[in-house]
Amino acid sequence: MEEVRRGRLTVYLGAAPGVGKTYAMLSEAKRRCERGTDVVIGYVETHGREHTTTMLDGLEVVPRKEISYRGTTFTEMDTEAVIARKAAVVCVDELAHTNVPGSRHEKRAEDIEQIRRAGIDVITTVNIQHLESLNDAVERITGVRQRETVPDEAVRTADQIQLVDMSPDALRRRMAHGNIYRADQVDASLTSYFRVGNLTALRELALLWLADRVDDALDDYRRAQGIQDPWPAKERIVVAVTGGPESETLLRRGARLAQRAAGSELIALHVISSDGIANPDERRIARAQQLVASLGGSFHSVVGEDVSQAVVDFATGANATMIIVGVSRHGRLRRLFAGTTGEHIASLAGTIDVHLVTHDQSTRVGRPRWYLSPLTKQRQIAGLLLSVLIPVLLTLVLQLSDDPDQLPLDVLLFLAVTVLVALVGGLLPALVAALGGFLLMNWYFTPPVNRFTVSEPTNVVALLVFVAVAIGVASVVDRASRRASDAVRARTEAATMSSLSRSVLTGHDTAGAIVERLRETFGQRAVSLLTRDQAGWTVTASSGDTPACSPEESDTRVTVDDDHVIVLCGSPLRATDQRVLEAFAVQTGLVLEYRRLREREERAATLERAEATSTAILRAVSHDLRTPLAAMRTAVDGLVSDGVDPLARIELVGVVESSTEQLEHLIDNLLDLSRIESGLVHPALRDLSLEEVLPLAMAGHPPGSAELEVEESVPLVHTDRGLLERVVANLVGNAVRVSLGEPVRVLAHVLPTTVEVLVVDRGPGVPPAQRERMFEPFQRLDDTSGGGLGLGLAVARGLTEAVGGTLSAEDTPGRGLTMVLSLPRAGSGGDAA
Known part of the structure; x- marks a missing residue:
């Protein structure tokens, strides 16, 4: 079977709204039509602009598909019709558009992907502010957050990208002439989104983003052609950072050189020894990373046995034009016999320029360290x-x-x-x-x-x-x-990092566990996690004796984020421990973020449950509460009518009383469920005898409908009298209703730590697969009788859990269902409600 060619994608990238990207797309469509190409318009949005609408003349437009949503009819691109048309090229406007719910795909970018898989070329449009990676930057610039975004990859992987640009002054003139928005929107737009500064910044974002895309294309071409030598398309300066005191001097020198040419890129490179146990100054490396970030560059670390070769290989792969190396700090004898890193890099660099920078440390003779032993x-x-x-x-x-x-x-x-x-x-x-x-x-x-x-x-x-x-x-x-000492330290650091990585993946760590591990790892007297609030610093988690309550009281500190800091009290840490400490800080930040996400998830789940309960209540109330109200209204109408005989009047009064009682029961259940769902049930737990509660719970049922079979030797239970009475009364009432005239038995079964109250009926029973569902609100299973919302068992289980017990259902031997109410015995420690 012949494989279908994937369609090509051409993107017209607008630097700002109104620059004319849709006009440019339609112009390209007309040019291709004139050359004999089969072009159709899949979707275009003219926004009522006269010149754009005129460009549609002579172009075939595929009719849109109508979709109804919430009582309103919307139109979207008919993707299936576009594919069935089998044109060579289709024009689709607004790549970042989100389709109306009910469409086959959520985003228009997915529709375009489906069209391309059918072998049809696509021309589309998108503005720079709709790219996902730039969303935050655009919001900071314009103050407007874009609701519709598209992943950068959807545009970056296009076969061709055309930038549609216009100077800010020209775009504002177009706006003032009414060529973009309606006249009543012009003044507000010119003073808000379309300010000169905003448009200039958006234009720069578009140019820089597109420059990176061109740079990626150049790298792809060099790899495809096997070209190893760098092509100096733009200045890329690689600074070799050793971790020595001269690192900051080299970085600043590299930044000054990069500023001389627009679009230059500063890259800092640190080579790690391949044996994995080298011991650079981690504090200086960390400061170098911060400095590179402040200078607008990027920091990279690579592993290599030969430092010079590793630097040259990285610079060649990065298509660098210059390597900056510091003058060697070694003595003359070593330089005489072994040479210097700068000399070796220069001999290997080929066409890459090597810039040798002098620094203050190059004129100082370093203190010999051969006599410094790692032993105690x-x-x-x-x-x-x-x-x-x-x-x-x-x-x-x-x-x-x-x-x-x-x-x-x-x-x-x-x-x-x-x-x-x-x-x-x-x-x-x-x-x-x-x-x-x-x-x-x-x-x-x-x-x-x-x-x-x-x-x-x-x-x-x-x-x-x-x-x-x-x-x-x-x-x-x-x-x-x-x-060996370095290897032990590196192994310990690797083990700590691995442990932290596992805890990050599993999410098991808490803030308290992290500070405890931190104290044990570094042998500190005390470790604290401090949180900043309006009143100052508060201790969120601590471990050890007399933890510090503010950063000033500590011996070592590390920042987690703007509002959290970890402080350590004890012996100062070695410089090599700084990286592990930073890893702990990152882990702590993740734990705090997990905590925030869990709290949001819990709040969202609570709101979702409340919304589901409210929706179910509305559905149930519309029917079940209306039934007793309708009966009451009919009875009242009968009572106030003329000519009602005494017997009929007594019957109607009985209907009012029974309907009122039924309505009160339903409302009580609704209120109980609402209290349970909102967590407002606060039981008063104390030691009670079942003989004090069970007779009262069964008193409201007809004589002979239920039998209490509880011995006096049953131990006390730890529970709430009123709530337990409500639960048992509810269970007995349900059992009496389904027992078909046979008496319900109420028993007590004593276990080592609990007492089980059994409510045994001889009704039809409930299949095992449906027993858990019957404890959910508004579940009445096969009960089609009126007068209930299906809340009784849900309320019973909620109240049981509130007093520290459990409620489940089992088969009654022979026939029926047994409700098992398990309560903690007095003194058993089971009052964990």
Whole structure:
């Protein structure tokens, strides 16, 4: 089967309303018709503009489809008719339009997608303010939020985009001449939406958005053609950020260079070591990110083993025109033998310019850090003690031997001592041990002894090799210790990040749990989440002793958002912990947002339930309340008429009384349901005997219709007297009504923590699949008799839950239904209402 070609999409993008995008679309349609192309108009909106309406002359227009909605008839594009017409090109106005409810698709963009799938080319229009990504920006500029938007992707993926633009002054003149809106709307529009500043800003948004689209097309073309070399279509400046003190200087220099050419792009790049355990200054990296954002640039991090190659590869992929690198801060010796990063980047950059920037730090000799050990002070002190004691003890032991040829063994033993000291105390104690071993072997074991001279050249070589090997081994051991420390820290950070990610996905964390985990992770004395309000700062969640009540009282703080901050009391955090702390802040912000969304969802659910209840009440009231009212009205009419005999009068009075009683019962149920739905039921729980409640609940029923079978030994229950009486009376009344003359039995069943009150009837029963539904409001199942709204069981379950109990239904053995009312026993701790 031959595959249908997908239709091409051409979009006329308007910089503002009234610039003439619909006129331009119709002009293109006329040009294509003149060239012999089959073009039809699927939908066009002229807004009563004379020149636009004139452009429709000679063009075939597909009739619109009429849709009725809420008593009004609307017209929409007839997508099926457009497809059936099978034209080569169809013009569809207003891409962002939302269709009338009842249409096949919600948005016109979906209609256009269906037309394109049928192999028909589409020409459409849209204004820049209707793009989803620009909606907030347009609202800030114009003060008007667009209700109809379209995803950027729907326009960005078009085969061709034509910008329809006009200067603000020319557009305002068109407005003043009445070519856009009616005369009575011109003055208001010119002083509000169509101000010069607004139009200029919208025009700039359109140009920048379209420039990005053109840039994407250029990147696609370079990838499709396999072009690796950058094309300098516009200035893109990549600043290599190391995390050192010179980073801000480089970024500001890059920003100044980018400002020299309009449309230039500033990109900051930080290369992370591929081993994942490098230790840059996280605080400086964070400050660099903030600075780049304030300068209007973007910040990127990549992983690479070779920093120079990673920078060049990124710059080539970004189609950059310049790379900015700082002058090396390393010493002359290292620069002599290893070169500098700037030199390596320049040798790899090819056609990309490399700008080498000097800075204050390049003239300063950095403090050597080789002696700074990641080991604890205790281990370093122990290593220094061992570097002195063990070589001395080893010398005393070796002096017991008189073998003059044991120097190789002495060298190996002293080398082992150096390795042992390096394992315990790090590099500096190992160097002390190596130097001490060299001097001791020279004095005691190298002829001539007791002198710092060596007679045999081989012994000189042996001692020098010992020192070199000892220093090398000590350096390797120390480097391994540093890497192990970095790896542990990186693993801990990764585990914390993973835990936070899981909690974000599951949504299990609360604000209290986060501050507790934060205190445990960083070993702080106390951690608090503070919320700002009109009165100042309040503690939302805290963990630990004496939490801070304001940011000024804390040792460390991190901002969550404008109104929330996390404060820590305890030892100051390392710079490497800042990223984890920021992750906790992000997690806290998500938790707070989840809380706000849950509260909104609960409010919305409450409103939805209330609306559903109101709707159901209106439906039920229109019938069920009208029945007793109609009976009462008929009886009253009979009572006031002339010639009513005494017997008929007594019967009519009885009808009024029964209808009044029925009406009161219905109204009571409605009020009870309303109180339950709104949460206004507040039970007074106390310990009660069932013998105090059940007889009163059954008193209103006909004699012999219900039997109470409750023993005196039944324990007390923890409940509300009045509410329990209402529930039992309701259940017994329903059971009596369906028992077909057989008495209803009321029993009590004692369990370890609860007492079950059983209301047993011998009626027709209820199928298991419908038992839960019968507890919902306005559900009367197969009961077609009048006089009820179907609220009795819903009210009974609501009141039962209010007193901390449960209400369910079971089969009665043989026939019928048993209502099981479970109540907490006194002293069982079940009063969790």
